[in-house]
Amino acid sequence: MSTTVSSPRPGNPRPDNSAPDTGAAAVTAKPVTWKTPVLLAAFGLIALVFFGLLAPNKTASFGISTGEDFFQLPALDINAFAGGTVLSVLLLGLAAYAVFLKTKDRPAPGWLTVTFIVLFVAAFLLWVVGGARTPSISLAGLIAGSVTLAVPLVFGSLSGVLCERVGVVNIAIEGQLLGGAFTAAIVATMTQNPFIGLAAAAVAGAMVSMVLALFSIKYLVNQIIVGVVLNVLVSGVTGFLFSTVMQEDKARFNSPPGLDIIEIPVLSDVPIIGPILFRQSLVGYLMYIAVLVVWVGLFKTRWGLRVRAVGEHPQAADTLGINVNATRFWNVTLGGAVAGIGGSFFTLVAIDSFTKEISGGRGFIALAALIFGRWNPIGAFFAALLFGFADNLQSIVTIIGTPVPSQFMAMLPYLVTVLAVAGLVGKSRGPAASGIPYVKG
Amino acid sequence: MVRVLKLELRGITKRFGTLLANDHIDVVVESGQIHCLLGENGAGKSTLMNVLYGLYEPTEGDILIDGKAVSFRGPGDAMAAGIGMVHQHFMLVPVFTVAENVALGAEPTKAAGFLNLDETRRRIREISDQYGFDVDPDAMVEDLPVGVQQRVEIIKALVRNAKVLILDEPTAVLTPQETDELLDIMRQLKAGGTSIVFISHKLREVKEVSDTITVIRRGKVVGSAEPTASTTELASMMVGRAVSLNLDKAPATPQEKTFEVRDLTVIAPNGQHVVDGLSFDIARGEILAIAGVQGNGQTELTEAILGLQERVSGSVTLDGKELLGRSVKDVLKAGVGFVPEDRKVDGLVGTFSVAENLVLDLYDKPPYAKGISMSPAKILENAKARIDEFDVRTPSAAAAAGTLSGGNQQKVVMARELSRPLRLFIASQPTRGVDVGSIEFLHRRIVAERDQGTPVMIISTELDEVMELADRIAVLYKGKLVGIVPAGTSRDVLGLMMAGIHPDEHAHSQPAGSRPAATSDHAEGVDHD
Numbered sequence: 001m002s003t004t005v006s007s008p009r010p011g012n013p014r015p016d017n018s019a020p021d022t023g024a025a026a027v028t029a030k031p032v033t034w035k036t037p038v039l040l041a042a043f044g045l046i047a048l049v050f051f052g053l054l055a056p057n058k059t060a061s062f063g064i065s066t067g068e069d070f071f072q073l074p075a076l077d078i079n080a081f082a083g084g085t086v087l088s089v090l091l092l093g094l095a096a097y098a099v100f101l102k103t104k105d106r107p108a109p110g111w112l113t114v115t116f117i118v119l120f121v122a123a124f125l126l127w128v129v130g131g132a133r134t135p136s137i138s139l140a141g142l143i144a145g146s147v148t149l150a151v152p153l154v155f156g157s158l159s160g161v162l163c164e165r166v167g168v169v170n171i172a173i174e175g176q177l178l179g180g181a182f183t184a185a186i187v188a189t190m191t192q193n194p195f196i197g198l199a200a201a202a203v204a205g206a207m208v209s210m211v212l213a214l215f216s217i218k219y220l221v222n223q224i225i226v227g228v229v230l231n232v233l234v235s236g237v238t239g240f241l242f243s244t245v246m247q248e249d250k251a252r253f254n255s256p257p258g259l260d261i262i263e264i265p266v267l268s269d270v271p272i273i274g275p276i277l278f279r280q281s282l283v284g285y286l287m288y289i290a291v292l293v294v295w296v297g298l299f300k301t302r303w304g305l306r307v308r309a310v311g312e313h314p315q316a317a318d319t320l321g322i323n324v325n326a327t328r329f330w331n332v333t334l335g336g337a338v339a340g341i342g343g344s345f346f347t348l349v350a351i352d353s354f355t356k357e358i359s360g361g362r363g364f365i366a367l368a369a370l371i372f373g374r375w376n377p378i379g380a381f382f383a384a385l386l387f388g389f390a391d392n393l394q395s396i397v398t399i400i401g402t403p404v405p406s407q408f409m410a411m412l413p414y415l416v417t418v419l420a421v422a423g424l425v426g427k428s429r430g431p432a433a434s435g436i437p438y439v440k441g
Numbered sequence: 442m443v444r445v446l447k448l449e450l451r452g453i454t455k456r457f458g459t460l461l462a463n464d465h466i467d468v469v470v471e472s473g474q475i476h477c478l479l480g481e482n483g484a485g486k487s488t489l490m491n492v493l494y495g496l497y498e499p500t501e502g503d504i505l506i507d508g509k510a511v512s513f514r515g516p517g518d519a520m521a522a523g524i525g526m527v528h529q530h531f532m533l534v535p536v537f538t539v540a541e542n543v544a545l546g547a548e549p550t551k552a553a554g555f556l557n558l559d560e561t562r563r564r565i566r567e568i569s570d571q572y573g574f575d576v577d578p579d580a581m582v583e584d585l586p587v588g589v590q591q592r593v594e595i596i597k598a599l600v601r602n603a604k605v606l607i608l609d610e611p612t613a614v615l616t617p618q619e620t621d622e623l624l625d626i627m628r629q630l631k632a633g634g635t636s637i638v639f640i641s642h643k644l645r646e647v648k649e650v651s652d653t654i655t656v657i658r659r660g661k662v663v664g665s666a667e668p669t670a671s672t673t674e675l676a677s678m679m680v681g682r683a684v685s686l687n688l689d690k691a692p693a694t695p696q697e698k699t700f701e702v703r704d705l706t707v708i709a710p711n712g713q714h715v716v717d718g719l720s721f722d723i724a725r726g727e728i729l730a731i732a733g734v735q736g737n738g739q740t741e742l743t744e745a746i747l748g749l750q751e752r753v754s755g756s757v758t759l760d761g762k763e764l765l766g767r768s769v770k771d772v773l774k775a776g777v778g779f780v781p782e783d784r785k786v787d788g789l790v791g792t793f794s795v796a797e798n799l800v801l802d803l804y805d806k807p808p809y810a811k812g813i814s815m816s817p818a819k820i821l822e823n824a825k826a827r828i829d830e831f832d833v834r835t836p837s838a839a840a841a842a843g844t845l846s847g848g849n850q851q852k853v854v855m856a857r858e859l860s861r862p863l864r865l866f867i868a869s870q871p872t873r874g875v876d877v878g879s880i881e882f883l884h885r886r887i888v889a890e891r892d893q894g895t896p897v898m899i900i901s902t903e904l905d906e907v908m909e910l911a912d913r914i915a916v917l918y919k920g921k922l923v924g925i926v927p928a929g930t931s932r933d934v935l936g937l938m939m940a941g942i943h944p945d946e947h948a949h950s951q952p953a954g955s956r957p958a959a960t961s962d963h964a965e966g967v968d969h970d
Contacts (some may be wrong), residue, residue: 321517
């Protein structure tokens with residue numbers, strides 16, 4: 001009944017290792033599904049029919065340089081029919097490759113999906129512009145505008161990353177953006193200093209977050225519910241103060257001095273890249289810095305390791321002497337501050353005053369960007385850019401006049417959101433303890 | 442030489458509300474010793490260790506290290522004092538690498554808080570080489586087998602210079618072979634100067650490895666024992682009365698085979714074949730035990746039979762009638778009694794009374810229901826009879842089931858399932874988290890059911906239980922049947938089978954230490970099927 005005599009294994013202390021190891025590999029290997037190849041093939045066919053075969057035989061013109069650029073590049077002129085057909089054939093090729101990989105039981109690599117999206121967007125652009133009344137748009141303007149529209153989204157999704165990585169779902173991004181926008185407007189107007197307004201926006205966002213943190217961490221209220229309630233609360237309070245205070249005396253309360261665009265000499269004149277990277281407001285530059293800082297912080301520093309541990313396995317963090325709830329509280333607060341800065345973009349850079357619901361649901365799109373970007377700051381950044389692009393494209397395309405009704409174009413950002421979150425780029429897995437309050441013992 | 446410390450717990454009392462989990466416990470762990478805390482589930486061993494590790498604050502009492510009283514405000518303090526703990530449920534972040542997990546909480550950093558994981562990797566390799574752990578610092582923890590994860594936990598403690606290592610039920614998740622390896626590691630650690638507090642309720646292991654044994658019962662130290670004490674002695678100290686560890690059961694008299702499973706396959710939502718082509722049958726008057734390490738398809742197998750799984754193929758017949766594709770209600774109606782593995786989640790409604798829980802499957806049928814109304818008198822009557830029959834210790838039939846002890850909860854579930862005439866009885870982990878006294882009782886009931894001529898299927902990850910109850914033993918590994926062997930098959934063979942190695946193959950490869958090769962060959966064979 002006893003196995004005191006465990007078989008001696010001279011020279012090899014771990015003989016059983018090979019079996020469990022092989023087994024573990026088999027368990028963790030995720031089965032390759034047909035989802036991606038089928039989706040790609042479907043979109044490839046749509047591209048071929050609409051953007052290729054049904055495309056107008058007209059020339060679409062894409063301006064690359066803006067008037068302010070240091071050196072000018074000629075515009076790209078492409079025949080919509082020919083270009084669309086070529087692109088859609090390439091798309092089908094990519095889809096076929098994905099199918100081929102699936103038959104070999106291998107998943108489609110990430111670059112394939114990304115290339116597919118880029119080509120698909122290009123084909124779509126060709127088709128839309130080619131069919132427009134004025135078949136010419138400025139590519140540089142399109143991209144620069146996308147970045148501008150994406151700024152609050154990026155800040156919002158960074159806020160989401162900071163909160164969810166530490167285990168708190170932040171549905172209140174919308175409220176934090178709105179609170180930031182309102183506070184920036186009123187403080188900047190009263191102090192006549194946009195920088196103080198910017199700082200105040202961060203504080204306002206942080207305060208909204210602290211309420212979320214307090215209720216969800218200390219009082220264990222459902223995080224989604226607190227978040228939703230906060231959105232409604234901030235919307236109500238700012239709306240009330242807007243109509244009772246701001247509108248009464250616009251000059252005193254709602255005409256903030258804006259943050260100027262800072263042009264970096266020479267670099268800002270490089271076509272396409274210049275306006276994106278080197279012709280931004282302070283908030284725009286802060287955005288790039290924030291993305292990098294959060295990424296480096298999360299993945300390269302002690303702080304980040306602890307944050308991620310708390311979001312994945314709070315008990316483990318606790319047993320190693322990390323204060324789970326304090327870590328959560330301060331990270332959620334930090335996230336709120338980041339979103340608040342994003343909110344200031346509305347009133348200090350984009351528009352020169354606050355209006356009701358100025359954030360217009362972008363907090364929720366930021367949430368989608370966070371998921372699409374797989375809880376990674378850089379992923380979230382590019383996802384936010386994509387949403388900004390869809391948003392901007394929709395307005396530009398409406399201006400140049402397209403065969404598609406503008407209402408449909410207005411759906412574009414949301415359509416992209418739904419497709420993205422539905423898992424176009426494979427399944428994304430969030431932090432394991434996200435949304436689950438931590439109770440000791 | 443490493444500084445070795447002496448640890449003393451003096452009068453530790455821990456109260457949770459009205460519950461007294463630890464009552465003036467005194468334990469002295471001499472340096473360089475393996476000190477076992479023996480006690481049943483719920484005796485208060487883990488609570489005591491959580492106090493020692495700084496996770497709980499003691500209501501009363503002192504912790505002394507080398508004679509000096511210390512107070513821990515958190516695990517950080519305990520670790521700083523040289524105490525490390527390997528929890529029963531591993532405290533590892535699955536999506537982190539080994540190095541990240543080991544570094545967490547005591548991260549070596551460069552300037553400005555940047556991680557210096559190279560330092561951690563170096564330490565892991567050092568320790569890994571010293572004890573023959575064979576752990577890759579860059580492996581993702583979720584990809585590692587449980588035994589290796591446990592070593593990562595041990596490394597975590599050693600990197601923090603633990604002088605006293607607490608192992609909380611470390612063998613619960615291991616195969617018998619892995620257990621033997623762990624016991625070896627413990628001896629090595631001891632030789633290297635680390636004291637170990639070994640928490641267990643498994644007598645065999647305790648006797649094998651301990652230097653001193655302290656027995657805890659209902660939150661109190663009831664005595665200490667030498668490892669030379671007999672199993673029966675230890676068991677009665679643990680339980681507080683004489684227990685017979687050996688179930689006297691008559692040999693089975695199998696009759697016709699009424700339960701057949703053919704090519705049963707269950708596909709998990711992620712596409713994995715969690716039950717893969719199982720075929721077996723059970724005769725009336727026979728107990729078939731399904732052995733295997735947890736997570737090898739046992740849960741899905743029982744759920745498939747019950748009709749709780751979605752993507753199922755193959756066939757399951759009881760008395761010639763197909764069960765697959767039928768609703769759970771139909772399956773129960775066909776005479777299947779089922780004790781689920783997690784009684785709190787699937788077996789009981791904790792907030793319902795004991796009486797209500799006893800008719801969860803029959804509440805809508807006469808005599809408990811008349812049309813749309815229930816008859817509480819009948820339900821109570823039934824409850825009283827069952828409570829007597831199964832010796833359920835409950836304040837009353839109206840007490841909420843969730844307030845009973847684990848053993849009594851399990852008796853309620855078992856009483857309900859056995860109160861109907863059955864054509865098949867399935868019990869999953871029938872005695873998990875149940876006190877030794879109740880185990881005896883529950884085992885007798887299962888055997889009694891067999892003797893009435895019901896085919897019985899037991900799923901257990903406890904090899905002792907399997908060996909005690911089974912007339913035949915089927916071993917599952919990664920959803921496949923490794924083989925079906927007769928009762929009385931040795932623990933070693935069963936252990937190998939639980940690691941996926943078929944006994945015949947093992948017999949061929951036994952000589953000359955060729956086991957590694959045989960092992961990997963077999964594993965490949967399995968994966969390519």
